[in-house]
Amino acid sequence: MAAAVGARLRVLAHVDRMGPQYAAYWGLMAQGSLPRVGDSQLLVEVSPSNAVFPLTDAAMKRTAVHSAGTLVERDFGLMELHAATPDTVLEAADAVLAALDMRWADRMAPTVVSTQLLPNIAPDHSQLFNKIRRGAWTLPGDTLFVLEVSPAAWVYLVANEVEKGVDIELVRAAGTGLYGRLIVAGTESAAQMAESIALGVIDSVQVSAVVAGAPAGGQ
Secondary structure, eight states, rough: OOTTTTTTTEEEEEEOOOHHHHHHHHHHOOOOSSSTTTOOOEEEEEEEEGGHHHHHHHHHSOOOOOEEEEOSSSSOOOEEEEEESHHHHHHHHHHHHHHHHHOGGGGGOOEEEEEEOOOOOHHHHHHHHHHHHHOOOOOOOOOEEEEESSSHHHHHHHHHHHHSSSOEEHHHHHSSSSSSSEEEEEEEEHHHHHHHHHHHHHHHHHTTTTTSSSSOOTO
């Protein structure tokens, strides 16, 4: 595991239970094993990007997790792991941390880069968002909540928690690169609630990231 020691742990996020939209979204993106509704998930973002390979190897040799895929780009690598039970996924997290010689507290906390609420979007604006959607359609008159967060992969935890907390459509969750971006659409009150939930999740992780030991489910 020497190849993983010395890597920078940007994101270590535990999604306790994948919601229907969120699981379907990962199913669309998957290059490997398809996750299912209710699965538990681990997201790991590291630099340098190639560190995802020994980390995936360590996790899969220790416990029976599956992966929707790994993404290696210029600066950062992203690894997705999932299993039917949280205990299995948290055991995989322990394997990742052991390979890095790190603790949960060594991950980077998420920070908000920007937020926007776009009420009553025009028909042409709706079509522009539909060009970049990976999930639900946006419709004229929808209110959109748009979030940018760093490090990028934290956006996936936020997306799942937003879906659990409010009746809203998941349009896009892009968790690679420098910033992660979440776009959800619905009524104005639902979009406002989505913003409140998203900021609450980020605040919660900022607090828990400085505490040693595995966090409670959903972080």
